[in-house]
Amino acid sequence: MINYDGKIFRPISNSENGEVDLVMQFEYKQQENIVxxxxxxxxIKQGQLIALVDEQGHLDMRYHQINWEGKILTGVCRSTPEIMPNGKIRLYEKWKWTCGDHSEGESILEEQ
Known part of the structure; x- marks a missing residue:
């Protein structure tokens, strides 16, 4: 199992209908199989995510956030890890809003 505890990820791409900005960073914390x-x-004014990690390092995630317009947004995400040649992790994410237009998207995050 990949241990995500203390790892910092930055988005390198995101679908147009997403709210994650490419300058953001996510510091992951992990206890047992909970990230x-x-x-x-x-x-995004403030957001939180919680996920279960499986033996292959896949993340089954739920997230909620409040944007600067004052709207609460929620979604689900499935992240698939790739270990890059430098040993860092790249996450390929497929996500879907569970509110609003219920649209789907993809993003890629890389460990810093």
């Missing part, structure tokens, strides 16, 4: 993070930046 969490609090985040903010870009269009």
């Amino acid at each position: 969490s993070s609090t985040y903010s930046g870009g269009r």
Whole structure:
């Protein structure tokens, strides 16, 4: 199992319908198979995520956030890890809003 505790990730791409800004960062915390993070930046005033990690390092995630317009947004995400040649982790994410337009998107995060 990949241990995500203390790892910092930054987005390198995101679908147009997403709210994550490419200058944001996520510091992951992990206890046993539970991963969490609090985040903010870009269009997001404050957000939180919680996920279960499986033996292959996949994350089954739920997130909620408040944007600068004062709207609460929620979604689900499935992250698939890739260990890059430098030993850092790249996460390929497929996500879906569970509110609003219920649209889907993809993003890529890299460990810093």
